[in-house]
Amino acid sequence: MTNDELYRLLRAKYGFTSFRPGQLEVISKLLNGQDVLAVLPTGTGKSLIYQLVGSVVSGLVVVVSPLISLMQDQVARLNYQGEKRVAALTSQLAFGVRQHLLNHLTSIKYLFVSPEMLSQPAVLTALTTVPLALFVVDEAHCISTWGPDFRPDYQSLGQLRTTLGQPRTLMLTATATQHVRHDIVTQLGVPGAQQVLYSVNRPNIYLAVATLSDEAAKRARLQQLVTGVRGPAIVYFSSKRQTDLTADWLREQTGLRVAAYHAGLSAEDRFKIQQQFMAGDLDVICATSAFGMGINKADIRMVIHYHLPTTLADYVQEIGRAGRDGEPSLAMILYVAGDENLVRNLNELTAASPNEIALDFDRFTHKREPASEVSQVLQYYWQHGADVATVSQLFEKRARAKERELQALMAYVTSSTCRRAVMLTYFDETAPQHDERCCQLDGAPLPLAALGLTRSATPTVTTDTDWVKALSRLFLLNS
Amino acid sequence: MFADYILLLFAPTPRRAKGIFNVLRGRRTVSTLFAGLTYGCLDQLDSWHGVPLETFLATTTKLVTAGDLTSPEAGYYQLTAQGMVHQRALKKERYQPVASVTFQTVAVRRFAALSQLALQVVSEAAHHENRYYPVTTDPGVQATVKAWFRRYRGPELAPTIFAALKAFLTTLPDELARIFVQSLTGYQFPGQTDAQLAAQFNREPVELLVIRRDLTCRWIVWLQHHPQDPLWALLAPLVKASPVSDSAQQTLQEFLRGGDLAAIAQRRKLKLSTVREHLLEVAILTPEFPFDQLLSPALITQLTTVFADQPDLTSWRFDQVQRVAPQLDFFYFRLFQIMRCQHD
Ligand SMILES: [Zn+2]
Numbered sequence: 038m039t040n041d042e043l044y045r046l047l048r049a050k051y052g053f054t055s056f057r058p059g060q061l062e063v064i065s066k067l068l069n070g071q072d073v074l075a076v077l078p079t080g081t082g083k084s085l086i087y088q089l090v091g092s093v094v095s096g097l098v099v100v101v102s103p104l105i106s107l108m109q110d111q112v113a114r115l116n117y118q119g120e121k122r123v124a125a126l127t128s129q130l131a132f133g134v135r136q137h138l139l140n141h142l143t144s145i146k147y148l149f150v151s152p153e154m155l156s157q158p159a160v161l162t163a164l165t166t167v168p169l170a171l172f173v174v175d176e177a178h179c180i181s182t183w184g185p186d187f188r189p190d191y192q193s194l195g196q197l198r199t200t201l202g203q204p205r206t207l208m209l210t211a212t213a214t215q216h217v218r219h220d221i222v223t224q225l226g227v228p229g230a231q232q233v234l235y236s237v238n239r240p241n242i243y244l245a246v247a248t249l250s251d252e253a254a255k256r257a258r259l260q261q262l263v264t265g266v267r268g269p270a271i272v273y274f275s276s277k278r279q280t281d282l283t284a285d286w287l288r289e290q291t292g293l294r295v296a297a298y299h300a301g302l303s304a305e306d307r308f309k310i311q312q313q314f315m316a317g318d319l320d321v322i323c324a325t326s327a328f329g330m331g332i333n334k335a336d337i338r339m340v341i342h343y344h345l346p347t348t349l350a351d352y353v354q355e356i357g358r359a360g361r362d363g364e365p366s367l368a369m370i371l372y373v374a375g376d377e378n379l380v381r382n383l384n385e386l387t388a389a390s391p392n393e394i395a396l397d398f399d400r401f402t403h404k405r406e407p408a409s410e411v412s413q414v415l416q417y418y419w420q421h422g423a424d425v426a427t428v429s430q431l432f433e434k435r436a437r438a439k440e441r442e443l444q445a446l447m448a449y450v451t452s453s454t455c456r457r458a459v460m461l462t463y464f465d466e467t468a469p470q471h472d473e474r475c476c477q478l479d480g481a482p483l484p485l486a487a488l489g490l491t492r493s494a495t496p497t498v499t500t501d502t503d504w505v506k507a508l509s510r511l512f513l514l515n516s
Numbered sequence: 517m518f519a520d521y522i523l524l525l526f527a528p529t530p531r532r533a534k535g536i537f538n539v540l541r542g543r544r545t546v547s548t549l550f551a552g553l554t555y556g557c558l559d560q561l562d563s564w565h566g567v568p569l570e571t572f573l574a575t576t577t578k579l580v581t582a583g584d585l586t587s588p589e590a591g592y593y594q595l596t597a598q599g600m601v602h603q604r605a606l607k608k609e610r611y612q613p614v615a616s617v618t619f620q621t622v623a624v625r626r627f628a629a630l631s632q633l634a635l636q637v638v639s640e641a642a643h644h645e646n647r648y649y650p651v652t653t654d655p656g657v658q659a660t661v662k663a664w665f666r667r668y669r670g671p672e673l674a675p676t677i678f679a680a681l682k683a684f685l686t687t688l689p690d691e692l693a694r695i696f697v698q699s700l701t702g703y704q705f706p707g708q709t710d711a712q713l714a715a716q717f718n719r720e721p722v723e724l725l726v727i728r729r730d731l732t733c734r735w736i737v738w739l740q741h742h743p744q745d746p747l748w749a750l751l752a753p754l755v756k757a758s759p760v761s762d763s764a765q766q767t768l769q770e771f772l773r774g775g776d777l778a779a780i781a782q783r784r785k786l787k788l789s790t791v792r793e794h795l796l797e798v799a800i801l802t803p804e805f806p807f808d809q810l811l812s813p814a815l816i817t818q819l820t821t822v823f824a825d826q827p828d829l830t831s832w833r834f835d836q837v838q839r840v841a842p843q844l845d846f847f848y849f850r851l852f853q854i855m856r857c858q859h860d
Pocket of ligand 1: 454455456457458471472475476477
């Protein structure tokens with residue numbers, strides 16, 4: 038297919054006149070029959086790549102994705118774009134529905150599936166009976182034990198891909214160091230894959246860190262930011278409880294439209310909050326990192342981290358939700374000395390000493406069910422025939438990798454020189470020259486006015502108390 | 517708080533927490549149904565389906581710490597004096613569901629999921645909008661609603677649904693009608709979450725959960741009286757004629773034809789104990805059960821005498837019966853207990 042034809046297709050199917058950075062290059066390579074590893078920043082329309090390829094190449098597009106919520110978001114988005122032949126194969130589906138889906142794969146164009154589900158014999162068998170247009174590994178960095186988001190079930194993907202007859206493969210990730218990229222192509226068995234790399238740098242996002250003396254000062258600064266800086270804004274927390282508490286507190290203090298969003302909400306509530314935010318009905322979302330995976334809102338002006346992100350790679354992803362319209366936006370970390378211990382504690386949750394690992398193997402040989410999160414991870418290895426020594430080594434390697442990631446993050450947080458330079462160096466990139474629209478250096482004020490980010494009037498909230506009126510607006514055309 | 521609704525399920529006399537839990541999550545064994553009957557919470561069968569046992573038990577422990585409950589023996593709890601005062605206040609303050617009994621015969625949760633998407637689809641179609649995020653991506657729900665919509669689509673569908681919802685909501689207090697409408701999802705209206713509605717109506721978030729569930733039940737009851745409503749077609753396949761299981765229903769039919777229990781067991785290729793379990797299930801779920809066909813006047817007199825001094829029938833013990841009637845099967849004791857419970 039020529040580029041002209043691709044542009045015509047883009048216009049006809051999606052109504053766009055130009056591709057986002059990287060899209061065209063990746064699509065062309067895939068259509069030439071090459072496997073591709075694409076490192077593209079969040080918000081570059083990664084799903085458009087496999088949709089467009091899927092509309093040209095006959096057969097099923099299989100998208101491997103790590104999270105159920107992420108899959109559901111993607112299904113909803115494809116539904117929204119008018120694509121009905123799409124389904125997510127998850128453990129949440131009732132057995133009958135799952136069977137029906139597997140028996141009717143030819144009526145589906147896009148299938149989202151977790152690695153765990155994909156490794157089930159019934160699923161694999163069903164997939165070998167239909168032609169595959171493309172095998173997509175989303176969040177491909179999860180495959181690397183070197184990287185920050187390693188998931189053991191991603192390790193079997195190379196083997197599964199072979200079983201599926203080595204279909205044309207697209208590996209997608211938003212951030213990956215050279216080391217992680219090497220891991221991805223090696224583990225998936227596609228060392229010859231074309232690599233398409235785009236910078237993680239988002240020049241329109243101003244980078245800032247506020248170092249504060251204690252929790253009270255942090256809250257005060259948060260309030261000051263959401264009332265003083267243009268929204269809409271996302272505030273990230275590391276715990277559900279803190280998310281709820283701070284959302285309530287902010288709403289009372291500021292009168293702004295604030296909502297909490299985390300995995301503890303029902304699917305219905307999560308849907309409603311997302312849609313309210315997209316529709317501009319909310320000023321601030323307080324969220325755990327679960328929020329925003331599937332959000333496609335172009336005009337988010339500020340992303341605040343009330344708690345530290347886990348890694349720089351996560352941070353880049355999370356702030357990448359701001360300013361997708363290219364307009365100036367603000368990324369702010371609120372830091373109190375010692376906050377890094379919270380990240381360490383979270384890392385501890387999935388760590389285990391050689392002794393604990395040996396004990397867990399004992400549990401496994403006695404056929405007792407895994408009782409903790411760590412135990413569930415270990416279970417995976419025992420089921421795949423790994424031995425205690427190998428797993429202990431792997432865990433030690435993971436612990437070291439996590440500490441290294443934390444150090445890199447802290448280098449960014451505590452930097453007294455250009456933060457963008459620190460960030461980009463970590464991703465093996467060269468930074469542009471620092472200027473006043475780049476980042477906040479130690480002691481410098483936030484250049485809100487220069488960036489056009491000063492908040493204007495607060496919108497007034499009106500709720501309709503007449504339910505008949507509200508009901509007729511929903512169902513009657515001319516009301 | 518969830519704890520408020522749990523406190524409402526206890527009494528001044530001891531109740532087994534696990535029994536109550538099994539009622540709430542919809543276990544239909546005879547012992548659970550019997551617990552529901554004697555504790556007066558059978559109408560809530562299956563109404564808190566998703567709550568894990570740990571959460572439930574942690575809540576009872578919390579209520580003990582708070583001084584509202586006390587535990588006379590392991591696994592049993594009863595109200596303290598403070599708990600009684602607290603419970604009385606909660607009955608007035610917290611929303612009390614009125615239609616939970618619907619859970620016994622209708623797949624309420626399924627209908628909630630189907631109707632939510634169906635109303636969204638109708639609302640968007642009424643405004644000729646075909647680009648929107650569906651409120652659920654569950655392929656089973658989507659397929660059912662799609663088939664329904666294909667059958668009923670047309671210019672009259674949205675006005676019909678509007679009129680029907682208006683008619684139903686007019687039967688409710690204004691607060692409930694507003695909650696129902698504001699929680700809907702449709703054209704340019706994502707709908708409000710339980711937490712947002714709770715803040716707006718000055719209620720606890722858990723109350724909104726209870727209110728919205730009860731609204732679904734009340735709407736189902738209304739639809740059952742209006743089978744011409746387009747939404748009845750989504751509901752009808754989810755409705756059972758009776759709360760009694762099909763197998764117990766069959767045993768009952770045989771029994772009503774005048775069968776001896778052993779003969780029924782043989783004909784149905786069931787154990788005698790299973791036939792008895794079936795009849796106990798029917799007796800618990802249908803107050804009009806013909807107890808006199810199994811309990812003779814003489815037996816009733818005898819058992820009445822044994823328990824003459826024990827008005828609280830949860831304190832009755834089978835060994836008291838065995839002392840005067842060693843041959844009597846447990847089945848008749850339990851049946852007598854159920855009869856008393858139904859007709860007190
Ligand atoms: Zn800089």
